[in-house]
Amino acid sequence: MSLDISRVKALCFDVDGTLSDTDDLYAQMIARYFPRLLFSDPDYAARRLIMWIEAPGNALLGLADTLGIDDEMVALINWLSRYRRHSRRSFLMIRGVDELLKQLHGRYPMAVVSARDERGTMAFLERFDLAKYFDVVVTGLSAAHTKPYPDPVLLAAKKMNVAPENCLMIGDTTVDIRAGKSAGAQTVGVLCGFGEQRELERMGANIILKDTTQLINLLKKEPD
16 A cells, blocks of 8 residues: 555544553553463563453454454444443653644644543643644544544544545554545554554555654645
């Protein structure tokens, strides 16, 4: 896959694992209790366990592809995203995200597209003074369906007055990539969250970056 920079007129950012740091610290703590006789890579196993707890949609979507029950699993992910309770963990910001958003602000309309509730999303944005950079904030209950449905991306595009195909969806999971692609947007997968390169590639991400801050190098060209 490749990215057509000339098409990009607006940016849509996931939060968890994209702007907000994931639970790598928790994963490291849990990995200590995974016996190496049973787990060849305790760190990986612990990280996937945290993903199941904090981001079940990503894990379920991968399982759906394997079992061939894609539509049914997407409906379940939507239900979980809307009705499950999110943990009240402390917020961490991925290093350099604030500077990235500062540099991009004014060059592109920007939206948050998160499956989290509005309270949790805004708490993170306000904690690090990031809300000022976004024209639109779409959360788990803003649209009729949540990611991986295209509804949140389509809503963000509409509110930014930009065609969905001219949006770039940036996220760390297959749920983000699927939502963006289903809306007709281009997608960037980032590896600073829960997603793995192989699964992001399989879902069809246009490009994959080591972390979100590398986006600035990708978008050096000024928008038309």
